[in-house]
Amino acid sequence: MNNAIQIRRLTKSYGKARGITNIDLTIPEGAFFGFIGPNGAGKSTTIHTLLGLIRADSGSASIFGTDIATKNKKALLSQIGYLPAEAVFYPGMRVREILRFSASLRRTDCTRSAEELCERLSLDTSKKAEELSFGNRKKLGIVCALQGNPRLCIMDEPTSGLDPLIQREFFAILRERHAQGTTIFLSSHILSEIQRYCTRAAVIREGRIIACDSVEALSQTNAKRIQVQSCQDLSAFAASLSDTLDGIRGIEQAEHGIRFLYSGDINRLLQFFAAHPVSDLSISEPDLEEIFMHYYLDTDGGVQK
Numbered sequence: 001m002n003n004a005i006q007i008r009r010l011t012k013s014y015g016k017a018r019g020i021t022n023i024d025l026t027i028p029e030g031a032f033f034g035f036i037g038p039n040g041a042g043k044s045t046t047i048h049t050l051l052g053l054i055r056a057d058s059g060s061a062s063i064f065g066t067d068i069a070t071k072n073k074k075a076l077l078s079q080i081g082y083l084p085a086e087a088v089f090y091p092g093m094r095v096r097e098i099l100r101f102s103a104s105l106r107r108t109d110c111t112r113s114a115e116e117l118c119e120r121l122s123l124d125t126s127k128k129a130e131e132l133s134f135g136n137r138k139k140l141g142i143v144c145a146l147q148g149n150p151r152l153c154i155m156d157e158p159t160s161g162l163d164p165l166i167q168r169e170f171f172a173i174l175r176e177r178h179a180q181g182t183t184i185f186l187s188s189h190i191l192s193e194i195q196r197y198c199t200r201a202a203v204i205r206e207g208r209i210i211a212c213d214s215v216e217a218l219s220q221t222n223a224k225r226i227q228v229q230s231c232q233d234l235s236a237f238a239a240s241l242s243d244t245l246d247g248i249r250g251i252e253q254a255e256h257g258i259r260f261l262y263s264g265d266i267n268r269l270l271q272f273f274a275a276h277p278v279s280d281l282s283i284s285e286p287d288l289e290e291i292f293m294h295y296y297l298d299t300d301g302g303v304q305k
Helices: 043-050 073-077 095-106 111-120 134-146 164-179 191-197 215-219 234-244 266-274 288-296
Strands: 003-014 017-028 032-036 058-063 080-083 152-156 183-188 200-205 208-214 224-230 248-254 257-262 278-284
Touching (some): 017 043, 032 043, 080 134, 095 111, 152 164, 164 183, 200 215, 234 248
Antiparallel strands (some): 200 208, 224 278
16 A cells, blocks of 8 residues: 655754654555644644645655655645645635635636535635634635645644534545545544544654554553542542552542542452442543543653653
8 A cells, every 4th residue: 555644753843942853654545544642742843844834854754655855846735635723814815716716726626626615614705814713714724625636635633613513514524535535634632533533543742753553552551441439538539549559640530539540450449449438430441532641641640741
């Protein structure tokens, strides 16, 4: 299988500010790929460097086997639909004019595709750019990115500002494009989106890739989600629990009790509970968002900086 994206030891520094360091990433053509990380982790920097919008300090990046540094970059970029995290448009232009201008950059007639997308996303094409809300600017950016039926779609935080119904329609459109063979690269800090729609994902923290696998594999862990209710003083109960057992992460107070992730010996946990006034106990599998926190929490249960 050919690769849509190949990144090797890509590094971009902003002096003292965090950039990205030695990013390695391979995305097969036809994948629905998630790029996970909180704001400031390096997602947008990776994308901007991949697209040649900023120059890397070292390393390489290629799209469909062609290095992004190619002199024929226009031909390469014409195969890509890109939605930035914050889309900005020329003031004074109406939505329909912006869409025609965007299509002209690809030198293709996208009228029918744009009209369909605007209808599905409830985007008024008669409004001027400065009259659009943040959510409608996001819709316009989506249509600009998708109207030319690109071979690769790179979406950076695409659902921020969209109401739930439009989010659902947006992902329906992406799934249709993916079924037609389009490669989807979805950058997001919303874990439920990645778990629901992507087949593979990479986790980025502080400018470095710390995990990359199928979403199914990333979701597999020996950690369990524990929720326990107790009539004991909860602060003292939580402190005693943390002092007694290893493998506890993300401990927080819940209604009438506490919850946390536990990757230690389950028998020792049950022995601890048997010796304390516990009124209710729930043990279940964590979701991807909780597993993701495993990558961001230190061994003491605090967030890594």
